[in-house]
Amino acid sequence: MTHAAVQFGTPLYVYDADVLSSRFAQLKRLFGQHFGVSYAVKANPNIELLRRMLPHVATFDVSSYKEVERALKAGCPADKITFSGPAKRDAEVRAAIAQGVGELVLESLAEAKSADFWAGEMGVRQSVLIRINPATGPRHFGVSFSGRASQFGIDEEVLDEAIDAVQSLKNLKLIGFHIYSGTNSLNPAAIAENFAIFIQLFRRAAVHADIRPEKLVFGSGFGLTYGGTEGPLDINAVAELALPLIDDLKSDPRFADAHCVLEMGRWLIGPAGWLLTGVVGEKHSRGVDMRLCDAGFNNHLAACGMMGTIIRRNWHMMNVSNPEGAEQKYTLVGPLCTTIDVLATDIMLPEVRVGDVIAIENSGAYGLTASPSRFISHPEPAEIVLAGNEMIDATESALNHWTDVDTTGRLRMAEIALKG
Ligand SMILES: Cc1ncc(COP(=O)(O)O)c(C=O)c1O
Known part of the structure; x- marks a missing residue:
């Protein structure tokens, strides 16, 4: 995953074609004699x-x-x-x-x-x-x-x-x-x-x-x-x-x-997708250890608890840059200028450093497609499909992509994460 983050930058949606195939295989094995499958395109x-x-x-x-x-x-x-x-x-x-x-x-x-x-x-x-x-x-x-x-x-x-x-x-x-x-x-x-x-x-x-x-x-x-x-x-x-x-x-x-x-929709494609978000900063505020991420509800409304849930709960996340780090408690926030832009509250993760990449699981369904990506004009995440050893660029929209900003800083962060 960190390789993908280095190549494509963050935020980044990553979809694993093997996971998708295995979901279909499970359905076929159990339900194939009785049902065909209809995929709800709205999910992704x-x-x-x-x-x-x-x-x-x-x-x-x-x-x-x-x-x-x-x-x-x-x-x-x-x-x-x-x-x-x-x-x-x-x-x-x-x-x-x-x-x-x-x-x-x-x-x-x-x-x-x-x-x-x-x-x-x-x-x-x-x-x-x-x-x-x-x-x-x-x-x-x-x-x-x-x-x-x-x-x-x-x-x-x-x-x-x-x-x-x-x-x-x-x-x-x-x-x-x-x-x-x-x-x-x-x-x-x-x-x-x-x-x-x-x-x-x-x-x-x-x-x-x-x-x-x-x-x-x-x-x-x-x-x-x-x-x-x-x-x-x-x-x-x-x-x-x-x-x-x-x-x-x-x-x-x-x-x-x-x-x-x-x-x-969700059962098929949800587990095949992760949103990778880069940690761009840290902040300690009134006893809370915050990490500032480059994705928020503009890229993943559902993970921020704003799609069909009454109470927000922390989704399963991994620190892919530092999986062996000592666990600590963090609040992860996005880049948007509103207090509700929170990815996780009091989540336990291996030490999260600036430059690390956090992967949010089960993000294949109702991720980018169900998120207000125009809000505050941050670059829309790229989308890639992992198929065997290949990383296929499946990005469809380049909304707000930086044209005259040197993005090497972003890449360098991911490279640091990769070394970590
Ligand atoms: C008509 C219809 N079919 C299927 C679905 C897919 O639902 P889910 O992703 O929960 O499987 C939806 C979702 O809103 C729907 O409206």
Whole structure:
């Protein structure tokens, strides 16, 4: 990692292609007979990563037209793209249909009407899935989208009328259903329980629509440990509990040919990524030993506790420059002019010196893509993919990169770290 920091400078996102492959391999081994995989591009839309995921996925799920373009650029055929997301613009719906996306995931009736109109104009029949918003929220999930008012999907309470309305639109073909109702669960029983809710709704919806669904999308909710002492999600246990539910569903002739899809983002790509931040200074303030880092919430909003968490906790971090150093307690702050720019509070790390490089784990998902990188105009991190011995520059944006500043100081710091 320190080699990467020397070559590319910090802050730097590093993604390990082997970790990504092993995540797909685990899914295939456990769930491959029952589920295809849909990768939610929003988790990390880096095109080099999408390109590497392509052979492993049934679909890329996108949530904006720009994400459609990204998927296409990565080599994904349009018919392997599903397009979900609230507040799709009319122009996006039109452009997605014109591209020939596999399915539009309808989140409202207004969207269905817009899709019907544009499909009619183009003389095509667009396949659609209805996204259902269950009345029952999942238990033990980091964030739940269901069981309350929501911009996502069609409320279970009005599902029958919505199905009738969609089926009355001649230019749309209802081929199945989609539910994504919660994220970041580490509890296998809760995930299986949530799937049971999905299945009950899928059954009801398919009977009402009188269709044999071609596709059913299960928003997986598979979570990651972002700090604390909880162990990782036991996906063997998830498989043990959830797969019999799918077998049972498939034993019903109506569902025998339904292609079931596990949709996820963070579990796949999160562990493959690290954010490397360089320590640019130190400060002792009122008894607190601070280290000033070159990345803050401008580069990693989630690690600073500002994305979907109520209480900020320290993510797992390493001092990659000085792993054998004596442990001490630090507060790590970023470069932004606000008191909330804190990466870690009272974290125990091997001695952190100016010039050291700190790696923040589980940063592959919702890192750069979910961070306000324009704030205070610091250079955006580069992004690299480690593939065997190769370091592939996968940087897409050079926002705020220094043009007339001598950056050798930065490199020298990293070199010092490397020697350390
Ligand atoms: C429709 C949809 N599918 C999948 C995901 C991926 O969720 P996660 O990264 O928690 O697996 C999201 C995340 O917001 C989503 O909105």
